[in-house]
Amino acid sequence: MSGALPSVLLLAIVCAANPWGIMIAALLLEARRPGVVWAYVLAWVGSLSVGLALLVAGFGALVESGSKSASTATSVIEVLLGVALAAWGVQRIVENRRAPHSHEAAEEGELTTPGWMRAIENISYIPAFLLGVYSATWPTVIAAAGEIVRASVSTSQTVALCVIFVVVGSSTVVAVAAIGTFSDRSDELLARLRLWLTIHSRAVITALLLAVGTLLSVRGLSGLH
Numbered sequence: 001m002s003g004a005l006p007s008v009l010l011l012a013i014v015c016a017a018n019p020w021g022i023m024i025a026a027l028l029l030e031a032r033r034p035g036v037v038w039a040y041v042l043a044w045v046g047s048l049s050v051g052l053a054l055l056v057a058g059f060g061a062l063v064e065s066g067s068k069s070a071s072t073a074t075s076v077i078e079v080l081l082g083v084a085l086a087a088w089g090v091q092r093i094v095e096n097r098r099a100p101h102s103h104e105a106a107e108e109g110e111l112t113t114p115g116w117m118r119a120i121e122n123i124s125y126i127p128a129f130l131l132g133v134y135s136a137t138w139p140t141v142i143a144a145a146g147e148i149v150r151a152s153v154s155t156s157q158t159v160a161l162c163v164i165f166v167v168v169g170s171s172t173v174v175a176v177a178a179i180g181t182f183s184d185r186s187d188e189l190l191a192r193l194r195l196w197l198t199i200h201s202r203a204v205i206t207a208l209l210l211a212v213g214t215l216l217s218v219r220g221l222s223g224l225h
Contacts, residue, residue, distance in 0.1 A: 004151035008144050008161050011215070014208055015048070015140040015169035019201040024135055025173050026190050026197070027120045028128060029180030036128045041177045043132025045170045048141060052162050055145035063149055075223030078146055082216025085139055089209030092202065139212050140169065146219065 028037035062074055144165045148158055
C-alpha cells in the first residue's frame with residue numbers, strides 16, 4: 001500500500017483541485033439553495049465512489065486473467081488518455097497566447113458572468129445531481145484505479161486506498177458546501193472564491209490537464225515495458 005499511496009494521494013489532490021467542481025458548488029450556494037448544492041455534492045461523492053470501485057474491479061479482472069494482451073490494453077488506454085489530456089492542455093496554452101487581451105481584462109477585474117454560470121444558479125435537484133456526475137474529475141479516477149490495481153495489494157488495502165481517494169478528492173466540494181450552508185460569513189467567502197476562480201480557473205485547469213496527462217502517459221508507458 002505504501003508504494004501506491006503517494007500516487008493515489010496526488011491524484012486525489014488533483015481531483016479536489018478541479019475548479020469547475022468548486023465553482024459549481026459556489027454558484028449553487030449563491031442562489032440560496034443549499035438543498036440543491038448537497039444533491040450536487042452527493043452525486044460528486046457517489047460518482048467517485050462507484051466509478052472507482054467499478055474501474056478497480058474491471059482493471060483487476062483484466063490483470064487476474066493473466067493475459068499479457070489485457071495488461072497491455074490497460075497501459076495503452078492510460079497512454080492514449082494521457083496524451084489526449086496533455087495535448088488539450090497544450091492547446092489551451094496556445095489559445096491563451098493568441099488571445100491575451102481577454103486574460104488581461106479578467107486580471108484587471110473587467111469580468112462578465114458567462115451564460116453557463118447564470119444557468120447553473122437556477123437549476124433544480126435532478127439537474128444538479130446529473131451535473132455532479134458529469135463534472136467529477138473522471139481522468140483522475142481512471143488513473144487512480146490503474147495505480148491501485150498495479151500496486152497488487154490486499155483487498156483491505158485496496159478498499160483503504162479507494163476511501164482515501166474519495167475522501168480527499170471530494171474534500172473541496174464538500175468543504176464549500178459546508179461553509180456555504182453553516183458559516184455566518186459564507187457570502188463574503190463565496191464571493192471571493194468565485195472571483196478568484198473566474199480569473200484563474202483557466203490556468204488551473206490547464207495545469208491539471210498537463211499534470212494528469214503527463215502522469216498517465218508515463219505510467220502507461222512504464223506498463224508497456
